[in-house]
Amino acid sequence: MPIPMLTDEEWEVIRPLLWADTKKIKSYREESGVGLREALDTLRFRACEKYYEITGFRETNPNALWHHYLSLYGPECINCGHLLRTPKASYCANCGASKN
Numbered sequence: 001m002p003i004p005m006l007t008d009e010e011w012e013v014i015r016p017l018l019w020a021d022t023k024k025i026k027s028y029r030e031e032s033g034v035g036l037r038e039a040l041d042t043l044r045f046r047a048c049e050k051y052y053e054i055t056g057f058r059e060t061n062p063n064a065l066w067h068h069y070l071s072l073y074g075p076e077c078i079n080c081g082h083l084l085r086t087p088k089a090s091y092c093a094n095c096g097a098s099k100n
């Protein structure tokens with residue numbers, strides 16, 4: 001089954017949830033010292049739940065949602081939120097962060 005892509009309008013709904021989820025993963029890992037995989041298995045993500053509501057597709061990794069956004073641009077930088085220049089960009093032109 002192909003992964004459903006998000007339109008701009010859907011992305012506007014998902015994006016703030018995704019930012020919150022990303023922060024949640026980070027603080028959870030800092031507090032508990034667990035790895036990313038365990039954090040993903042343990043936490044529940046509102047962005048993923050909303051994505052499921054919109055598309056009917058179960059995505060358990062919120063990081064993957066960045067890649068499901070349909071756009072002419074690349075995904076947003078996970079560090080500063082700036083849109084990467086192309087979907088294939090390997091780093092952010094704004095802050096220089098590499099795309100995980």
Ligand SMILES: [Zn+2]
Nearest residue numbers: 077080092095
């Ligand atoms: Zn950036």
